[in-house]
Amino acid sequence: MAASKEVKSLLKSARSALDREDYPEAIKQCQAIFWHDDTHYLAHVLCGKAHLLLKEVGEARHQYRIAITSNEKEILAWKGLADLYDKYSPEDKDEKLEAIKTYSHILNTVTGDGEKEFNLYCKLAPLYVDVGQLEKAAGAYLYLLVSPSASGSITEKSLLFLLRHPQYSQTQWQLIEGSYKSFLSSLTETKRIEIQTLFISSCMEWIKLVEDEEVIDSLLKTVQEECEMLESKENQETLLQLEIWKCLKVLSIQPLTEEDLIAITLLLDKRGEEEEEEREGVWLISHCLVLLQSRKIKEACTLASKGTVSLPDSCEGWFVSCVCHMKAHDYEVVINNARKGLEALGSLPYFIRRQVSHSFHILLIEAQLLEGNHKQEALTSCEKLYSESCDCHVIRLYVKALIANGMIHEAEGIINDKASLLNEEKGILNELKGHLFVARGDFDQAHDKFQLAINECPQFSEYHYWAGYTNWYNGNRTKSYPSLVKAGQLDSYNPAVFNMLGHYQRHVANDINRAVKCYKKAFTIHPGLTEAGISLGECLSALGEEESAYEVYLKITEKSPPTEAREAWLRIGLYHRRHSQYDEAIKCYLKVLHQNVSDSNVWECLGEAYLSRGSNIAAMKAFEKATELNPQSIFSQYQVAAIQQLIGLLSEAVASYTRVLELQDDYVPALKGRAESYYKLSLLAINNVLDSKAVSYVSLALIDLSKAVKLKPSFISLWKLIGDSCLSLYSIAETVARVSVPSELLGNDEGLEIIGKKALLELGLKSYKCSLHLCDGKSPYLLHNLALNYYHLAEVEDDKDVSKEYLEISLKLIKNAITLSPRGHTHWNALGVIAMHSILKDYALAQHSFISSLKIEPNNAVVWSNLGALYLINDNVKLAHLSFERSQSCDPMYSQGWIGDGLVAEIFGKSEETRNFLENVSELQYHDESALGYAYWVCKTLTEGAPSHSLKAHQSLVQARDGILKYVRRYPKDSLALNLLGLLYEHEGMMKQAKESISLSLSHMKEEGGSGYLPLVMHNHARLLSVTGSHSEALSCYESLVAMEAPDVRLGQALALFRARKFSEAAKMYQLLVDDCDPDSKSQLLLALSMCSFAVEDNESCKNLLFKV
Structure with a gap:
């Protein structure tokens, strides 16, 4: 109780101090109260007032806040805080928000008191603006605008704000409009123009928000009146904007008429032609609308594009740009612009927004369908639009989208369901039925439907186009022309029409120049129309304008999506290939394949490009892929075979050619290719001394070539290949060269005949003569081959006179070849070889020929070797050696140079060098003479008892044996070679093979008769019979040798007797040998004799003989 009295006393003292203006004392009294009650409301209010009067604003605000916190319902602290903000304006946002809260709280307590409300709204309105609460600011200014207490400045300020920030209802707008009209007359001209301009701008914004047509009409009228009063460029633009909105409302439903554009035309004329260059924004859009109505589509499109740049939002x-480009059939631009327009839809007034949005979607979907690459997206949009709005145009697009996506049944269902609705629009029902029949391939019925659509709506270009289109594809191509011309007259910007007209001019009228004009117009209008571009390029190529065609194809690749540009890339690839730009061609073909990897034709093109570039393996793989995709493609399989032949896969090539011939047995290139592969296989077989295989291959080649020349007897290459095949076997033995030849080639009936080497070479003569006859004897290479054929025929001819005649003909032919091709070094070489034949022996001509050849080609190892052989024949050993050395330096892998030097070394008696030369040859490649010579030298070295390391141990034996084995394979009746082979087998320990070889050698030698080497071979045979356990045969052979008085037989006979366990007879034979031997061999014979004594258990004699050793 005492404390309460003290607080009251302190409050009284504080008030008294305030009345005395002793503000510090008042603060002191309040603080004393706070000792008793620190939340005392009145004490904080008084303390705040004292601080405020002392201009201590921060402390005053703090005290008021404490008081409000302790009791928000009391008004004193709010009023105190309001006084503070009245005297000291709030600075930052937090203070302004606090001031707004303060004034708003007080405003709630003075409702009904007009003067106080007016004053508070005057304070609140600018604060709302400062903190960004524009909606509340608009409410405050709207109150001030209609308040009877408002002065002129307050009204002006309120009106300016409201016009600059149009956020109001229709009722509020009426208040603003009324205040504006009553207040306008009291303003100065400058201020009047400012507010009038703001009013027009606000009207335009308000128009965008209103949907009521009466209100909109009233607003439009108001704006028009205000703009006519001001007469400024800005107001003209406003009027244009109004007219554009009106036109858009019409244009979204139907085309514009001249009446729709009267106001725009007047405004454009008023602006004047002198400012036409400076037009932008709404001026461009307005002018564009005028051009569009005048059907000046290209100019309209140009201005529309500028307008979208000038006003991107x-x-x-x-x-307008979408509509113009749709008229120009520039579908890609329509798609892009429609999407941007839909994003900017919020800038349109409400009263046209829905219609324009609907039209945007219609344009977008139609462009997507006509452009052809957005069919699924168009269908999705159509489904959504169809569910929202089901008018005829939406149904029409929906049905087209379904047909474009292959949903024929669904499209038919919608047509049937909506038939009554579709009948309301002329032509649409018949049009859609026509499209349905086109999708099913029934062009006759489709044409009838489009004709009905034309009867209902004759001015619609698209119906005439489809009537022409269906006539074209139902076979009435001539009748399609009038329809297409009419479509072009009604719509001169439809690329599809001019594309079809191009087809007519190209395929029916056969006028490529007119076709080019039509295709060019179609492609210029719509660069994405790939079909027109491809056709244009093909026509330009037909006219020889290849570079122009190339430029067209490049444009297609730039404008069309990859799936449609593949044909253009294919043709660009063909262009590059024709110009030998193979890398570029390959890149193009790979781009095509990236879109469709299953196109066998493109794989073939890729293979050809790789082949032309020299990438044979890559080419083969490409053709193999083409064959995999199209197993019936003869070309692909043939190319695979040809490449396999080219890279040396001859067996695989034969198999591939065979597969081609299984598809078409009379395909001459495959017959020739397989025959050529057989021919090359025969050459490889000859090089590997597989002569029997070579004969088989030549026989197979001749069979194929016989079929080929029967089909194409005028092909020079076929006759030449027959000659080459016959000539290829010249080096093999007569006994092996037994070839099966088709009887037709020999001039007989059908069947096969086996002929020998001579007959084969005669067939070669006949074939070469046929090929020469076909080329009028002007081919030096055919003359060369014919000359060689005569040369080899002379070698197998038994009659020397005939051989000489052949050689003379050969000489004449090769001279003719030189006359035709004097720089052909091979011809000169052949002339030298023929001239130095043992029958002609024209060594001077041979030398001249070889030297002439070397003048043309100085690094030819073959010619140097031949020249060395010529010198060697004429005993000019030094020059021969120099020539052979030069041959070796030109081509170290050419064996003849080494063989020649080996012969030179043999002449000088340098056996070791001879053997080394022959060894080099055996390491390089097989050669008949070197194989025989090397085997001889190895055997000789062995029989002389040389140490094994002198023969490089086993390696020399193997090399010699492999070489002589090949020689024997080629010459199976060469008894001396067989003997050498047997000796080499024997030294390798291969006794069975050795015995067989020596047996053959002995057999052939006996057939030949009179050979001085017979005892030697018999001796070798007897020894091997003994070694292999054929003792009786061996002893019989030795007895025959004894009868022939052959030398050095008894030692072998004694050894054979010992091996046959005839020890007593062997001992007698050894005893005879001991008596007649030289001292060096006596110990060995005594040792053998002791072994015989030991074998018969005569130990005493054995001991005595061993002591003698």
Whole structure:
């Protein structure tokens, strides 16, 4: 109780101090109260007032806040805080928000008191603006605008704000409009123009928000009146904007008429032609609308594009641009602009927004369908639009989208369901039925439907186009022309029409120049129309304008999506290939394959490009892929075979050619290719001394070539290949060269005949003569081959006179070849070889020929070797050696140079060098003479008892044996070679093979008769019979040798007797040998004799003989 009295006393003292203006004392009294009650409301209010009067604003605000916190319902602290903000304006946002809260709280307590409300709204309105609460600011200014207490400045300020920030209802707008009209007359001209301009701008914004047509009409009228009063460029633009909105409302439903554009035309004329260059924004859009109505489509499109650049956020510009480009059939631009327009749809007034949005979607979907690459997206959009709005145009697009996506049954269902609705629009029902029949391939019925559509709506270009299109594809191509011409007259910007007209001029009228004009117009209008571009390029190529065609194809690749540009890339690849730019061609073909990896034709093109570039393996793989995709493709399989032949896979090539011939047995290139592969296989077989295989291959080649020349007897290459095949076997033995030849080639009936080497060479003569006859004897290479054929025929001819005649003909032919091709070094070489034949022996001509050849080609190892052989024949050993050395330096792998030097070394008696030369040859490649010579030298070295290391141990034996084995394979009746082979087998320990070889050698030698080597071979045979356990045969052979008085027989006979366990007879034979031997061999014979004594258990004699050793 005492404390309460003290607080009251302190409050009284504080008030008294305030009345005395002793503000510090008042603060002191309040603080004393706070000792008793620190939340005392009145004490904080008084303390705050004292601080405020002392201009201590921060402390005053703090005290008021404490008081409000302790009791928000009391008004004193709020009023105190309001007084503070009245005297000291709030600075930052937090203070302004606090001031707004303070004034708003007080405003709630003075409702009904007009003067106080007016004053508080005057304070609140600018604060709302400062903190960004524009909606509340608009409410405050709207109150001030209609308040009877408002002065002129307050009204002006309120009106300016409201016009600059149009956020209001229709009722509020009426208040603003009324205040504006009553207040306008009291303003100065400058201020009047400012507010009037703001009013027009606010009207335009308000128009965008209103949907009521009466209100909109009233607003439009108001704006028009205000703009006519001001007469400024800006107001003209406003009027244009109004007219554009009106036109868009019409244009979204139907085409514009001249009446729709009267106001725009007047405004454009008023602006004047002198400012035409400076037009932008709404001026461009307005002018564009005028051009569009006048059917000046290209100029309209140009201005529309400029308008969208000038006003990128203006939906009006994007919509007009879409309409213009749709008229120009520039579908890609329509798609892009429609999407941008839909994004900017918010800039349009409500009263046209829905219609324009609907039209945007219609344009977008139609462009997507006509462009052809957005069919699924168009269908999705159509489904959504169909569910929202089901008018005829939406149904029409929906059905087209379903047909474009292959949903024929669904499209038919919708047509049937909506038939009554579709009948309301002329032509649409018949049009859609026509498209349905086109999708099913029934062009006759489709044409009838489009004709009905034309009867209902004759001015619609698209119906005439489809009538012409269906006539074209139902076979009435001539009748399609009038329809297409009519379509072009009604719509001169439809690329599809001019594309079809191009087809007519190209395929029916056969006028490529007119076709080019039609295709060019179609492609210029719509660069994405790939079909027109491809056709244009093909026509230009037909006219010889290849570079122009190439430029067209490049444009297609730039404008069309990859799936449609593949044909252009294919033709660009063909262009590059024709110009030998193979890398570029390959890149193009790979781009085509990236779109469709299953196109066998493109794989073939890729293979050809790789082949032309020299990438044979890559080419083969490409053709193999083409064959995999199209197993019936003869070309692909043939190319695989040809490449396999080219890279040396001859067996695989034969198999591939065979597969081609299984598809078409009379395909001459495959017959020739397989025959050529057989011919090359025969050459390889000859090089590997597989002569029997070579004969088989030549026989197979001749069979194929016989079929080929029967089909194409005028092909020079076929006759030449027959000659080459016959000539290829010249080096093999007569006994092996037994070839099966088709009887037709020999001039007989059908069947096969086996002929020998001579007959084969005669067939070669006949074939070469046929090929020469076909080329009028002007081919030096055919003359060369014919000359060689005569040369080899002379070698197998038994009659020397005939051989000489052949050689003379050969000489004449090769001279003719030189006359035709004097720089042909091979011809000169052949002339030298023929001239130095043992029958002609024209060594001077041979030398001249070889030297002439070397003048043309100085690094030819073959010619140097031949020249060395010529010198060697004429005993000019030094020059021969120099020539052979030069041959070796030109081509170290050419064996003849080494063989020649080996012969030179043999002449000088340098056996070791001879053997080394022959060894080099055996390491390089097989050669008949070197194989025989090397085997001889190895055997000789062995019989002389040389140490094994002198023969490089086993390696020399193997090399010699392999070489002589090949020689024997080629010459199976050469008894001396067989003997050498047997000796080499024997030294390798291969006794069975050795015995067989020596047996053959002995057999052939006996057949030949009179050979001085017979005892030697018999001796070798007897020894091997003994070694292999054939003792009786061996002893019989030795007895025959004894009868022939052959030398050095008894030692072998004694050894054979010992091996046959005839020890007593062997001992007698050894005893005879001991008596007649030289001292060096006596110990060995005594040792053998002791072994015989030991074998018969005569130990005493054995001991005595061993002591003698």
